[in-house]
Amino acid sequence: MYRTRGEFAADGIGPGNRYGMTASGCGVATLLVRPDCIYISGAVRPDSGAACEGRVVMNIELTSADRAFRDEVRAFLATSLPPDIKRRVENGLELGREDYASWHRILYEKGWVAPGWPVDHGGTGWTHMQRYLYDEESAAASAPRIMPFGVNMVGPVIFTFGNSAQKARYLPRILSGEDWWCQGYSEPGAGSDLANLRTRAERDGDVYVVNGQKTWTTSAHWADHIFCLVRTDPDAAKPQQGISFLLIDMRSSGIEVKPIITIDGGHEVNDVFFEDVRVPVENLVGEENRGWTYAKFLLSFERAGIADVGRSKKQLAGLKRIAAAELSNGRPLSEDDRFREKIASLEIDLLALEYTELRALSRQTSGEEPGTEANILKIRGTEVQQRITELALEAVGTYANPYVPEALKDGWNEEPIGPEYAASVAPRYFNWRKASIYGGSNEIQKGIVAKLVLEL
Template identity: 50%
Template sequence: MYTEEEEAFAAEVRAFVRENCPETVREKVIGAMRITSDERRAWHRALHARGWAAPHWPAEYGGTGWSAVQTYIFAETLSEEGAPDLGSFGLKMLGPTLMRYGSDEQKARYLPRILSGEDYWCQGFSEPGAGSDLASLKTHAEFDGTHWVVNGQKMWTTMAHEANMMFALVRTDPSAPKPQMGISMLLIDLATPGIDIRPILLLNGERTTNEVFFDNVRVPAENLVGEPHKGWTYSRVVLGNERLSIARIGLNRRQLAKLKRIADADGLLDAPLFRARVVAAEIELTALEAMAVGMLERARAGLAPGIEANMLKIKGSELQQTLAQLLAEALGRRAAPYGADAIDPERPWAAALFKSHFDTRVVTIYGGSNEIQRNIIAKTLGLGAAR
């Protein structure tokens, strides 16, 4: 699939990961166990020092200038080796949006801080009653001459408790003829008075998401991205990049390799029906990879993400669920989430895979549910809403 030069590049990346990312951290990632914020940030610093924190960015903003294929190989190799994901909000979502729509001052201030990891961002889009139907958001901001004064609530805000900055959509023109026309995008410092971040705890007591309340929060005028009331346009770039990230092709490749190892060791690949399901998953993944490289080429040419991003989100998220299901089936009772007798001493990581199976149930919902994505594709193609 790759040239000798590309294979050599992959080897260089692999060596860098093994030298600079502790084996204990990589084992956690591969075993679907949670890593700490400090571990993730240490890896970010290592990548930044090497100049590899944002290979998909243009060279003028600190990117590598790599080809789309190199960028893809880099991401795939990191995933295969178990390197921690740096998160999507700053590097993959906000950064490209500011490059396209941000002011010179915003680019000069925020892009270097995103690149270095000095700022850690969260996304303030979803609200109670405004998740996949984002145009119905209620959080609003009024301009008082020097500041935008924000009031309202955001919901399911991933990692807000660790972030210091948020990019948020707010309603700035409630009289707009269409809901999408009255929305703006703001950059909000989470240390600003009036912000209250409250945890949403999972059943196992872990915290990844939050609800965020705004009570007369004053955001400087210069923190408006682009023009007022044009936030919906800017959000399409954000969401297009998010949907490419949700596809998690590198993760799917790593999960497929793990599935093959387990199934082969247990003789499951000799069972025709199970083998056929594994082969079908690999065919889907190969098609996803080809589409992802095409999207990277479009992005490098300065084009906004099209419906390919929606397609990648649908198929990539569904494939995550398929592979997690196959892994759970292959491990059987060894993947059971509870009980000391369920822990396989030879595979102590097996029980974590069932948690991963539970976690993947949500990937077809966040980032815009797959039902909504299908409707967007249908409307774009002039087919009306999907039935």
């Protein structure tokens, strides 16, 4: 059943033969392949000098086109990212709404604000690799992230399931940054068990009357609109079946936003209360009671960059700078064996994450459907992020103690207490505990992998 080397030799085929070149004609094929044999004997190697039309065999280097793209992004960031915003991101200072908004506007004018969108809706048409490189370069340059609620969340739902009036009304304003969105999913009784949500929307003529409460709503205090999962059929057979996807103007009467202060002392999330809020029926996306389907689509849409490798690389570099500046027994902490090994171990985990994401990206590029690797990337990505904040906390030692929130605001001119970099370290550590909880807690992610991948 196998052809041996001897048998190949009898046919005049041996090592070094340019025989059985692959369809792409790429590489020096020393592979011994015949359509009539089960067995192949040999190896392939990339021929770096060869001009190649088709697919080159597995390799780790960026193509010249990707390198050129990366350089273009890098050059754009170097000239276009406002220095004051860059400085605030670099130093872990608070960003205001205007910081996010002005960077959004700059990207919008460049045409790069929504890489994931289809080109005819304003997307960039980038490849998976280009999007990855863009994210990586943005993080390396200390650009703020783009608020995801409009561009990455409700936008795709609207261009996929919305009607033409909704597309015309909302999409251009999401792209331009005129409209800010927030996400009305979680409720006090519906966290991991999201389908247990109770916020009611009852039809009354041309409007839905909404009553209930959303919680953990990030930037509700900045938003113009909220996209909400609401219960339209309380009698549906399954909890998932009676839910609708509703777009609500935050200026509607009957909406009240109350801040939730998190353990770092910051204000990112809110409670949003709805009391007899009247929402025009034209704000329903898709069909009534099909909202769960759209919500699941939304969760699966933004897979690219979920591991946030670029930002973790940047944070790790910051951690190394802190470790080099801190002293331990009179020597830099970075030269302390035990601390150095902790950092090395973290760095290896980050490399493993990076190459797991790059493998997923290669599979997508070669046309495979994205699987549930996003769940794994979310779990490990957030674990790595949290570990970085944890080691930074360890590195600054007792200067983790002073709590001076003013020091995190730009323009604070007083003498820092302890090293300047220490001020943001503890708040960041505490704040970042959110990462393994939001977007589907890591335990929920494991449940999904167990069910869908392992079929347990």
